[in-house]
Amino acid sequence: MNGASREALAAARERLDALTDNTSVDAGSLAAELAGVTTLLDREVSLRRVLTDPAQAGEAKAELAQRLLGGQVSGTTADLVAGLVRSRWSQSRDLTDALEQLANLADLTAAQQRNALDNVEDELFRFGRIVSSNTELRAALTNRAAKVSAKGELVSSLLGGRADATTERLVTRLVTAPRGRSLEAGLESLSKLAADRRDRMVAVVTSAAPLSEPQKQRLGAALAKLYGRTMHLNLDVDPEVLGGIRVQVGDEVINGSIADRIEDAGRRVAG
Structure with missing residues (x-):
């Protein structure tokens, strides 16, 4: 993919990651529905061209996708497809290529969630x-x-x-x-x-108050060094944490203050 299509796919992959980081979303079912939409748009070339027509407003194309898919797929899938058609695509086929890749990524995410x-x-x-x-x-x-x-x-x-x-x-x-x-x-x-x-790991971070941008960057960098992989931070706020922070990476849970844990991670890396 080139230009606009590459940017649209990158944004769609970020949205997919955000969705599948949420444990209430069934990544396997999402994959099956995205694969079904891929098949539909591969078969209905004229529809695909309408949904990727740069002369049409993005919101109008998104509404059309929602009407067509409503009741056929979950709201999560329909919203994800709507976001795709709002984007600009260098060529019509790139949309179906992106849908197929998202379907495969969702299936791989489901496998990752099962270890x-x-x-x-x-x-x-x-x-x-x-x-x-x-x-x-x-x-x-x-x-x-x-x-x-x-x-x-x-x-x-x-x-x-x-x-x-x-x-x-x-x-x-x-x-x-x-x-x-x-x-x-x-x-x-x-x-x-x-x-x-x-190579991508997810850290579920629960803190008593929203983390500042420097705190997020420091924590993300420390965890990436500690685990040796790119780390995505899934942030949540819970006042009962009482000024500290709780970090869960897979089955491992780290509790403690923000400063103490970042310093500890740094010492472990240095050691």
């Missing part, structure tokens, strides 16, 4: 190696004359019960809707998304 992301990444890699070494299997999976249902059944026979459900869903979508890509390119793209997602 299964490493397995999914490994399974995608191994599946790619198997396909590249078996010309008959590759031909069957990429046969344009084969029915979509037959390809889906083949993937199920290969991965069902043997791989994580997320891996099976991702590979099934890729095989049944390659969208002009080679199987190898699609698997490589999925593996990269999984690796990118694995």
